[in-house]
Amino acid sequence: MRNLSKTRLRIICLIAPLSSIGSTAFAANSEADFKQAYATADAAEQEAGRLRNQWLATEAALADARKAAEKQDFEMATAAAKEAEALAKAAIFQATSEKDAWKNLQIR
Amino acid sequence: MISLAVLLLAIAEALAADGIDPAADARAFRNYFVEKFPNVKLDDFANGPYSLNEDMRRQWEEKEQFPPYEFSLEAGKELFAKTFANGKHYADCFPEQGIGIRQNYPRFDEKTGQVITLELALNQCREANGEKAISYTGDDMAALTAYMAFTSRGKPFDIKIPDDSRALEAYENGKRYFYSRRGQLNFSCATCHVHNPGERLRAEVLAPALGILNAMPIYRSEWGGMGTTSRRFITCNSQVRGVPLEPQAEEYRDLEYFLSYVSNGLPISGPGSRP
Numbered sequence: 001m002r003n004l005s006k007t008r009l010r011i012i013c014l015i016a017p018l019s020s021i022g023s024t025a026f027a028a029n030s031e032a033d034f035k036q037a038y039a040t041a042d043a044a045e046q047e048a049g050r051l052r053n054q055w056l057a058t059e060a061a062l063a064d065a066r067k068a069a070e071k072q073d074f075e076m077a078t079a080a081a082k083e084a085e086a087l088a089k090a091a092i093f094q095a096t097s098e099k100d101a102w103k104n105l106q107i108r
Numbered sequence: 109m110i111s112l113a114v115l116l117l118a119i120a121e122a123l124a125a126d127g128i129d130p131a132a133d134a135r136a137f138r139n140y141f142v143e144k145f146p147n148v149k150l151d152d153f154a155n156g157p158y159s160l161n162e163d164m165r166r167q168w169e170e171k172e173q174f175p176p177y178e179f180s181l182e183a184g185k186e187l188f189a190k191t192f193a194n195g196k197h198y199a200d201c202f203p204e205q206g207i208g209i210r211q212n213y214p215r216f217d218e219k220t221g222q223v224i225t226l227e228l229a230l231n232q233c234r235e236a237n238g239e240k241a242i243s244y245t246g247d248d249m250a251a252l253t254a255y256m257a258f259t260s261r262g263k264p265f266d267i268k269i270p271d272d273s274r275a276l277e278a279y280e281n282g283k284r285y286f287y288s289r290r291g292q293l294n295f296s297c298a299t300c301h302v303h304n305p306g307e308r309l310r311a312e313v314l315a316p317a318l319g320i321l322n323a324m325p326i327y328r329s330e331w332g333g334m335g336t337t338s339r340r341f342i343t344c345n346s347q348v349r350g351v352p353l354e355p356q357a358e359e360y361r362d363l364e365y366f367l368s369y370v371s372n373g374l375p376i377s378g379p380g381s382r383p
Binding site: 049052053054055056057059087090091094095098101102103105106107108 | 133136137140283284287288289290291292294296298299303346349350351353359
């Protein structure tokens with residue numbers, strides 16, 4: 001169970017950047033696309049914050065998204081927002097699975 | 109009143125049913141490290157990585173002739189004696205005038221139901237006397253705690269968990285935090301300090317969790333200065349690519365409570381120095 005959780009987390013971490021690359025390759029993104037992607041990512045990051053488990057990479061990706069949007073580069077901004085969303089979701093998964101998984105590590 | 113008593117009893121029973129047994133934890137914790145490092149004397153775990161690496165130990169012993177925390181210690185002594193605007197001192201806020209009491213912190217405050225670390229107690233003292241709180245990660249806090257630790261050198265950690273379900277819960281929260289994986293690297297505190305002490309992480313030798321707070325605060329060559337326990341926890345979180353919590357967050361205070369309790373009996377060795 002523990003190994004399965006760790007494997008799933010690793011898969012999410014690996015897939016996160018790839019999924020955002022895929023989305024940029026196939027669609028030119030509008031400001032509306034960016035706003036929607038950013039709002040979704042931001043909501044996920046806030047949920048990770050509620051679980052007291054945010055990741056630095058998520059914050060960096062959100063900052064990259066904002067910077068790109070300021071430069072009107074909505075393709076880049078949307079890709080960064082989607083990456084942030086995937087990272088935030090991985091952090092949520094980690095925090096949720098660790099609610100029980102931590103017990104496996106303790107000295108008994 | 110009766111329903112409150114029943115509720116408290118139910119909470120206590122629930123905690124007991126969950127198997128929260130700090131004394132058993134502390135025994136298991138100590139045994140783990142003693143068995144893992146049979147050549148290290150128990151008290152020596154308070155010296156962190158130097159207890160596990162001969163070369164580092166020799167360098168450290170030479171550095172201790174002119175320890176890098178000495179300036180901070182002097183500054184801390186002066187700060188501790190400084191009079192507040194209302195004429196009072198830090199000494200007025202602590203038992204034994206604040207001398208030789210480091211080993212009793214963190215303590216559980218039954219009035220507020222909170223873990224009170226030495227850093228928090230110092231700022232509570234300041235605020236109670238009309239002074240502004242100082243940074244938990246800054247030089248003044250490091251200096252004050254360095255001085256207080258120095259007056260307790262050699263005294264064994266003596267952390268109490270009172271017969272109060274909230275104290276037990278705080279201890280358990282700290283334990284959970286210690287063992288929970290976090291950050292993009294998916295590390296827990298235990299990943300480094302339980303499962304890999306003595307191993308290298310780049311140029312560093314990882315310290316054992318047993319006795320890890322006994323040397324706080326520390327001068328770190330990596331930082332080029334002194335660091336408090338708050339700074340250490342925040343740095344650890346960042347190193348595993350997690351967003352650190354705010355200094356003295358409940359989780360950090362509970363973590364300090366857990367780590368200090370399981371090191372009960374080991375001597376205070378702070379202030380310390382680390383690479």
